[in-house]
Each structure stands twice: as C-alpha cells, then as structure tokens.
Amino acid sequence: MSKVLHQFLQDNLNDLKDKGLYNEIDPVEGPNGAMITIGGKELINLSSNNYLGLATNDHLKEVAKKAIDHYGVGAGAVRTINGTLDVHVKLEEKLAEFKGTEAAIAYQSGFNCNMAAISAVMDKNDAILSDELNHASIIDGCRLSKAKIIRVKHSDMDDLRAKAKEATESGLYNKVMVITDGVFSMDGDVAKLPEIVEIAKEFDLITYVDDAHGSGVMGKGKGTVKHFGLEKEVDFQMGTLSKAIGVVGGYVAGTQDLIDLLKVRSRPFLFSTALTPGDTVAITEALQILLDSTELHDKLWENGDYLKAGLKKLGFDIGESETPITPVITGEEKLTQKFSKRLFEEGVYAKSIVFPTVPRGTGRVRNMPTAAHTKEQLDEAVKVYEKVGKELGII
Incomplete structure (x- = not known):
C-alpha cells in the first residue's frame, strides 16, 4: 500500500474514533424484523426502516419466489436495451x-x-433552493446537476420566499427548483408543503419532494404529498421502495412528459441494470397491499404514538417529531455512542446517529417503531431506556 494512503487512512480513522464519530457495523443474523439477532444475541429492533413489516412478509416472499422461478434472478440488461420486463x-x-x-x-x-x-x-444555468437538512442524496444530486445550490433555513418559509424572490428576479437562472424532504428522517418533522407550494406558484418554481420516509407512512400510506392533497401541484414525487414498501429501489412520479424525459435523460436509468424480477413483483404486490388497506399504516402510527408517550413520560428529549420516527436526543457524540452500546447490552438495538449525519452536538439514538412490534416489546424497550437513561444521567 502507498505510504501516503496508509498514513491518510490511519489519521482519519483514529480521529473519528477519538471524537466518537466512528460507526461500527453490526451484521444481522437472520431477518430484519421487530426482533433481530446480532452476535447470537436477540434484541428488540428499533433501528430498521421496515416501517410496515413488509420486508419479512410471508406473502411477498412467496410472490418473489414465483417471479424468480419464471424470470430468473436478474433482469439481464439495462432498461433501455432489453432489461424492461413486463413486470417493470x-x-x-x-x-x-x-x-x-x-x-x-x-x-x-x-x-x-x-x-x-x-x-x-x-x-449549470439553473438554481436549486434546498432545505439545509435535506438528505445526503439530495445534496449529491444537486451537486451533480451543476446548478447553483442555495441553502434555505430548515422549514423557514420567510427565508424560502426571500431567496426564491432573489433567485427568480436576478435574471441569472433559466429555471429555479425548490427541493425538500417530505419527512425529515433524523427529527421526524414534516415539510410545510402547502406553504412551499404557495411560494412555488408565486415565483414559478419547480417543486420536488423526496418522500423516502413519507411513502407508506403519511397520507394513509400514500405519502406526504397526498397527506396535504397536493398530488396535482408537486412536479416531482420521489420515494424509496426499501423502507415502508419493504423491498429495494426507488421511484419518481409525475406527469407523463416528465417520466418520458427521465427515461431518456437520467443516467442511472440508462446505465444500470434493471431491478430484479423478484424484487419488482414483490414491490408491486406491497403497493397493492397499501392500496387495499390502511391496517398496517394504522398499526405503525399506534405503535409510534405509544413509544413516544412512554419515552416522553420518562423525561427524554424526543424533539418535535410529527411521525413515528422518535429520536432520543443526547447531544454529545461520545455519550450518544455509549448510550447506544448500553441499550444493546440490555437487549434493545437503537443505533446512535452522530455527525456528519446530524449536526455536531445533536447526537441522538433514533427509534423506528414499526407495525410489526407488539406492545410488550415496546414496554420492554421503555424499561431498558429508563434503566440506561438513569444510569448515564440522561434523565
């Protein structure tokens, strides 16, 4: 190995460990459900994005197996050659x-x-108004576009209006987009979409909502845009198929013209092999489950509210979450790492989240209750939180 590279790696790894910012990866032995096994230890799982429990759904497993038997394990090509199967x-x-x-x-x-x-x-001739707490993938997508990125204070509509006015009246840009998460994954708060759409109409902004943590969760499962009744007002609805939907992948929904353009202009579509047949069929069936019933959605919210109430009663700082995402904010990074480790030792898997995922000094253990959790599991988790929280002086 290059001496320069070796020194660079050692310096950076040691620095991260000293500051409590080094992330240990814990391989899960078996399915990622309400309970998981890590290192032979069974734990209550509060760190999965599997909001509705669909990742381990028996029916979805069966339809995926049948699709593999018929189509094979891979699509065999990119979508624009002959990788577009009828299931896509x-x-x-x-x-x-x-x-x-x-x-x-x-x-x-x-x-x-x-x-x-x-x-x-x-x-490069355009500008993007981007919420300062937007997900890393939004930030990277904006950078790749080479458009001027204008950071907007988090959910600050006065700041958005002022910067929209300045950008559109400057004459410097052909187009201006406003982009936001629908649900912010670290705090669980919801974007002010009605106000954002109002400002967008005033200044003719393109609207883009990343609903990765809203699809399947907000709007009776249909997402944050549906929650506010803005399906006809938002230009881009983007989301994942790996969180509440339970499988893997992502999507953009919009007008036919928009989708037609993305199919000939978006590079990951043009140059990556298509979603596997088994995943594709499982996703389609998962969406049908959500279209047919709100049972899983309702159970998720019931469990989320129940866990929130238990942690808040104990005196934990759970922020201002408006969704089942429940952060327990501890602040200092090393304390956050220690808190997560002690929860693990007591039987609860709740991963620490520190810089750069969240701003420095706002470390937290993020809890993701799902529709698959039982009240007994959540009660046990709250008991563990109480024990460890008091032990570490957090409550």
Whole structure:
C-alpha cells in the first residue's frame, strides 16, 4: 500500500474514533424484523426502516419466489436495451396509481433517484433552493446537476420566499427548483408543503419532494404529498421502495412528459441494470397491499404514538417529531455512542446517529417503531431506556 494512503487512512480513522464519530457495523443474523439477532444475541429492533413489516412478509416472499422461478434472478440488461420486463411496466403503472400521478419511473435505489432526476432536469444555468437538512442524496444530486445550490433555513418559509424572490428576479437562472424532504428522517418533522407550494406558484418554481420516509407512512400510506392533497401541484414525487414498501429501489412520479424525459435523460436509468424480477413483483404486490388497506399504516402510527408517550413520560428529549420516527436526543457524540452500546447490552438495538449525519452536538439514538412490534416489546424497550437513561444521567 502507498505510504501516503496508509498514513491518510490511519489519521482519519483514529480521529473519528477519538471524537466518537466512528460507526461500527453490526451484521444481522437472520431477518430484519421487530426482533433481530446480532452476535447470537436477540434484541428488540428499533433501528430498521421496515416501517410496515413488509420486508419479512410471508406473502411477498412467496410472490418473489414465483417471479424468480419464471424470470430468473436478474433482469439481464439495462432498461433501455432489453432489461424492461413486463413486470417493470406493471410496477410503474402501480406506482402512478399509488401516488396519484400520470406516470412513474422505477430506479435501483432511492439514492439513484435523486442522482438521476435532479441532474436530468437542472443544469449549470439553473438554481436549486434546498432545505439545509435535506438528505445526503439530495445534496449529491444537486451537486451533480451543476446548478447553483442555495441553502434555505430548515422549514423557514420567510427565508424560502426571500431567496426564491432573489433567485427568480436576478435574471441569472433559466429555471429555479425548490427541493425538500417530505419527512425529515433524523427529527421526524414534516415539510410545510402547502406553504412551499404557495411560494412555488408565486415565483414559478419547480417543486420536488423526496418522500423516502413519507411513502407508506403519511397520507394513509400514500405519502406526504397526498397527506396535504397536493398530488396535482408537486412536479416531482420521489420515494424509496426499501423502507415502508419493504423491498429495494426507488421511484419518481409525475406527469407523463416528465417520466418520458427521465427515461431518456437520467443516467442511472440508462446505465444500470434493471431491478430484479423478484424484487419488482414483490414491490408491486406491497403497493397493492397499501392500496387495499390502511391496517398496517394504522398499526405503525399506534405503535409510534405509544413509544413516544412512554419515552416522553420518562423525561427524554424526543424533539418535535410529527411521525413515528422518535429520536432520543443526547447531544454529545461520545455519550450518544455509549448510550447506544448500553441499550444493546440490555437487549434493545437503537443505533446512535452522530455527525456528519446530524449536526455536531445533536447526537441522538433514533427509534423506528414499526407495525410489526407488539406492545410488550415496546414496554420492554421503555424499561431498558429508563434503566440506561438513569444510569448515564440522561434523565
């Protein structure tokens, strides 16, 4: 190995460990459900994005197996050559129905969506108004587009209006986009979409909502845009298929013209092999489950409210979450890491979240209750939190 590289790696790894910012990866031995096994230890799992429990759903496993038997394990090509199978067409039709739009396009991941869609429409002659707490994939997608990135204070509508006015009246840009998460994954708060759409109309902004943590969760499962009744007002509805939907991939939903352009301009669509047949069929069936019933959605919210109430009663700082996402904010990074480790030792898996995922000094243990958790599991988790919280002086 290069001496320069070796020194660089050692210096950076040691620095991260000294500051409590080094992330240990814990391989899960078996399914990622309400309970998981790590290192032979069974734990209550509060760190999964599997909001509705669909990742381990028996029916979805069966339809995926049948699809593999018929189509094979891979699509065999990129979508634009001969990797578009009939099941991909059916999936995109179902996505459009689910999101209330004319059309939709599926990608291999949610991260890919933001890399693909933003850069396909925006370029160096444009500007993007981006919430300062937007997900890393939004930030990277904006950078890839080479558009001017204008940071907007988090959910600050006065700041958004002022910067929208300045950008549109400057004469410097051909197009201006406003982009936001629908649900902010670290705090669980919801974007002020009605106000954002109002400002967008005033200044003719393109609107883009990343609903990775809203699809399946908000709007009776249809997402944050549906929650506010804005399906006809938001230009880009983006989301993942790996969180509440339970499988893998991502999508963008919008007008037929938008989707037609993305199919010929978005590079991850053009240059990556298509979603596997088994995943594609499982996703389509998961969407149908959500279209047919709100049972899983309702159970998720019931469990989320129950856990929140238990942690808040104990005196933990759970922020201002408006969704089942429940952060327990501790602040200092090393304390956050120690807190997570002690929870693990007591039987609860709640991963520490520190800089750069969240700003310095705002470390937290993030809890993700799901529809699959029982009240007994949540009660046990709260008991562990009480024990460890008092032990470490957090409460």
